[in-house]
Every structure is written in structure tokens, then in C-alpha cells.
Amino acid sequence: EIQLVESGGTLVQPGRSLRLSCAASGFTFDDYAVHWVRQAPGKGLEWVSGISWNSGAMGYADSVKGRFTISRDNEKNSLHLHMDSLRLEDTALYYCVKDRTSSGSRGFESWGQGTLVTVSS
Amino acid sequence: QSALTQPPSASGSPGQSVTISCTGTGSDVGAYNYVSWYQQHPGKAPKLMIYEVTKRPSGVPDRFSGSKSGNTASLTVSGLQAEDEADYYCNSYAGSNNWGLFGGGTKLTVL
Numbered sequence: 692e693i694q695l696v697e698s699g700g701t702l703v704q705p706g707r708s709l710r711l712s713c714a715a716s717g718f719t720f721d722d723y724a725v726h727w728v729r730q731a732p733g734k735g736l737e738w739v740s741g742i743s744w745n746s747g748a749m750g751y752a753d754s755v756k757g758r759f760t761i762s763r764d765n766e767k768n769s770l771h772l773h774m775d776s777l778r779l780e781d782t783a784l785y786y787c788v789k790d791r792t793s794s795g796s797r798g799f800e801s802w803g804q805g806t807l808v809t810v811s812s
Numbered sequence: 813q814s815a816l817t818q819p820p821s822a823s824g825s826p827g828q829s830v831t832i833s834c835t836g837t838g839s840d841v842g843a844y845n846y847v848s849w850y851q852q853h854p855g856k857a858p859k860l861m862i863y864e865v866t867k868r869p870s871g872v873p874d875r876f877s878g879s880k881s882g883n884t885a886s887l888t889v890s891g892l893q894a895e896d897e898a899d900y901y902c903n904s905y906a907g908s909n910n911w912g913l914f915g916g917g918t919k920l921t922v923l
Contacts, residue, residue, distance in 0.1 A: 735917040737914060786857060798864065800860050800869070
């Protein structure tokens, strides 16, 4: 059974940094691209960032470009999102998502349950 | 990076068919056959229903189908059932600078 378990979400002040992690199991992690997708309270889905199977390609939404950094550790089957200069509008449930393919964005196949980031003073 | 455009709501009676549209541009929906659709029930994580415009993952009922014409993709739900009531989101690859542009979501109500 595929499992994606996010962690690291918490209450943080604007301008501060935070690191999210995702532990993956139940599939060959280094065969697939993985992503972060977020959902603000009561709002729709927003793709945040993605990374290919071997970290050779990464993508970011314009809203986070230059502030967020995605990385993965295939030895430890883990995905990370380092978030700097957090803003009020970054408040959301952050989902770790497995892609259907190795390169990315061919379908978000499996989703974790999310970790909540709240940016507030 | 403008979001794809979906109607905010759609509805139908049990057994009927309903179609949800997703309009983009020639740089996203119109440029790639990488449109996918997601179903989200309240308080739950989204579920992949359609990928690459028309393909269904294993386990998704064949009542769900996808299509595309030009810059507009569509999701059709046939033989509506009560459990189909949910929010539906479309998504399209939009090039190396934007891997996953979502629509604003459509709330489907089964009357």
C-alpha cells in the first residue's frame, strides 16, 4: 500500500522559515516524480513544486519561486520543502503527492493526508 | 500563471449525466495532452479520476470520462450517483516553468 506521510507543519510568524518533510513507502520511490500541492482553508488546490525522480528537474509555482526549495533523498525515501520568507498567504494544508511517472505532471496519482502550515503573527 | 477556468457549480439528478468544463489557453490545455481531473470529498485528500485527457486509473468507474477540444477540457459523469457529490478540479501541465496548473474547482451536487 502506498503511503505518503507529511510532517513539519506548524504555526509560524511571517518572514520566518519552515521545513516540511514527507516519508514515502509502499512503492519504489526513486522511480517517480513527487510534488507538493497546497490548499488554503476553504479554497482550491494549488500546485506548489515538483521534482523529477533523480532531482534533475524541478519546478515551482510563481507564487513561491525564490522562496521555497524542493529536495528529495532517494536513499531515505523522503521529500522535503524548505520554505523561506513565509507570508500570510502561504497558510494552507500541504499535500505530498506521487506522480504517475518519473518526469512529472502526468497525473497526481497518490496523495498524503497533508500537514497544516499556519502563518500568523 | 492564471488558473484554469471551471464553473463554480454543477448539478444533476441521479442517473443523469453532467459535464464540467475546464478552459485554459494555447500554452496549457491546448498545448499538451496532460490534463487530469481530481475528485475531493469534504475533509479528504483529492483522488485522481482522469489523466492524460481521457485515461482512467484502475478502480475508477467507467461512468467518468474525459475529453478535450482546443483549449477546453471536459469531465463527464454519467449515471450520476449520490457518492459522486464532491468538488472536482482539473489540472494541466503548462511547460517546464509550470508543471501543474489547477482550475478553481467545481462543486458537483447530486439533486
